[in-house]
Amino acid sequence: MNLNSAHESFRKYLKKENHRITPERFEVLDYALNYKGHFGADELFLEMKTNHSNISRATVYNTLELLAACDLLAKRNFGENKTRYESNYDRKTHDHLICISCGAIKEFSEPRMENIVSEVAEKLGFETSGYSFNIFGKCTNPNCKLKKNVE
Amino acid sequence: MNLNSAHESFRKYLKKENHRITPERFEVLDYALNYKGHFGADELFLEMKTNHSNISRATVYNTLELLAACDLLAKRNFGENKTRYESNYDRKTHDHLICISCGAIKEFSEPRMENIVSEVAEKLGFETSGYSFNIFGKCTNPNCKLKKNVE
DNA sequence: TTCAGTGCAAAAACTTTGCAGGAGG
DNA sequence: CCTCCTGCAAAGTTTTTGCACTGAA
Numbered sequence: 001m002n003l004n005s006a007h008e009s010f011r012k013y014l015k016k017e018n019h020r021i022t023p024e025r026f027e028v029l030d031y032a033l034n035y036k037g038h039f040g041a042d043e044l045f046l047e048m049k050t051n052h053s054n055i056s057r058a059t060v061y062n063t064l065e066l067l068a069a070c071d072l073l074a075k076r077n078f079g080e081n082k083t084r085y086e087s088n089y090d091r092k093t094h095d096h097l098i099c100i101s102c103g104a105i106k107e108f109s110e111p112r113m114e115n116i117v118s119e120v121a122e123k124l125g126f127e128t129s130g131y132s133f134n135i136f137g138k139c140t141n142p143n144c145k146l147k148k149n150v151e
Numbered sequence: 152m153n154l155n156s157a158h159e160s161f162r163k164y165l166k167k168e169n170h171r172i173t174p175e176r177f178e179v180l181d182y183a184l185n186y187k188g189h190f191g192a193d194e195l196f197l198e199m200k201t202n203h204s205n206i207s208r209a210t211v212y213n214t215l216e217l218l219a220a221c222d223l224l225a226k227r228n229f230g231e232n233k234t235r236y237e238s239n240y241d242r243k244t245h246d247h248l249i250c251i252s253c254g255a256i257k258e259f260s261e262p263r264m265e266n267i268v269s270e271v272a273e274k275l276g277f278e279t280s281g282y283s284f285n286i287f288g289k290c291t292n293p294n295c296k297l298k299k300n301v302e
Numbered sequence: 303t304t305c306a307g308t309g310c311a312a313a314a315a316c317t318t319t320g321c322a323g324g325a326g327g
Numbered sequence: 328c329c330t331c332c333t334g335c336a337a338a339g340t341t342t343t344t345g346c347a348c349t350g351a352a
Contacts, residue, residue, distance in 0.1 A: 019331085019332090020330095020331060022326075024332080024333070025332095041316080042316060042317080054333095054334080055333090055334085056335065057317085058317095058319085058332090059332075061316095061317065062332085077228055077232070079234075079283070081228070081232050081234060081315085081316080081342075082232055082315080082316060083232060083317090097271065097272065099277070100280060106275055106277075108271055108274075108275060110271060112263065113267075116261060116264075117286055120248065121286060121288055123259075124248055126286070126291070127288050127289045127291075128287070128288040129287050130286075130287045130288075131285060132230070132284070132285050132287075133283070133284045134283050134284075135268055135271060135279060135282040136281045136282060137272055137277035137280050137281075138277065138278045139276065140276040140277070140278075170306080170307090171305095171307065171352075172351075173307065173308080173351075176307090192341080192342075193340080193341060193342085205309080206308090207309040208310085208342090209307090209308070209309070209343080209344085210307075210308060212342065213307085232316070232340085232341080233340080233341060234341085
């Protein structure tokens with residue numbers, strides 16, 4: 001993955017929106033892109049703290065909002081009452097299947113969704129900015145129920 | 152709306168699952184079915200308290216879980232990091248369009264979703280128990296931005 | 303009689319806010 | 328030099344938990 005071009009996009013976005021370019025914001029970006037799978041804001045903050053970063057909670061929450069606003073991250077919600085983020089960088093859009101028993105999350109791409117979303121939005125007079133589509137169920141993993149393998 | 156038949160379903164469910172039949176649980180059911188639109192657990196708890204109910208927070212949270220488990224209520228999450236419930240009783244399934252500016256929520260039915268959900272679940276080896284499909288965007292209401300008219 | 307369910311209050315989990323000091327433009 | 332951004336800690340919101348008591352079966 002090319003971090004430099006992600007930095008470039010972010011820098012451009014910050015400039016355009018009149019936000020300041022700070023080292024802290026790029027530090028959060030690096031951690032976010034290196035995170036495998038989905039993560040919560042607090043999770044990322046704690047990981048950064050563990051790695052002896054001097055970052056503050058407020059800065060992490062604020063920066064993740066910015067990264068979602070410029071589409072470098074995708075904002076998700078899997079029904080756990082917390083916001084999750086996921087790198088959007090170099091990836092194609094996808095939806096999620098969540099096991100309600102062990103928490104495993106599988107991704108899938110469903111080409112029909114794009115059409116459905118734009119048709120519905122047009123019919124109801126909305127200007128779409130995104131959608132979320134999650135399927136819940138029970139997975140066939142034999143270890144299911146044994147471990148909370150959320151990823 | 153026929154409350155009696157909802158009571159009947161709930162009673163049946165509780166019996167089947169070996170949960171006790173308590174007046175508190177039916178009190179929560181009544182409040183939930185009478186609530187117009189979507190509500191959070193704490194909202195319902197506070198409304199019940201306002202109406203001088205003797206119910207406890209724990210009982211409300213617990214009972215709403217049960218009502219969702221037996222499909223009298225639908226559990227929703229509109230990306231606000233809180234669980235919302237909605238009566239499922241006597242209503243057909245539907246999805247939601249959420250205005251990110253004023254919070255308005257519109258409902259729509261999309262018949263194609265059912266097929267997509269079962270196809271995806273089968274392909275990936277999941278036993279489906281439900282799905283959530285929310286479209287986010289900006290509505291055309293001229294009052295949009297003025298009031299938080301969540302419903 | 304028994305133990306699941308209840309009310310209450312405290313804790314937990316996640317997020318937002320207020321403030322004083324520091325650095326980007 | 329003017330603010331926006333930062334770190335910190337405190338407060339806010341929603342949900343969960345522990346405990347002693349009560350009432351359904």
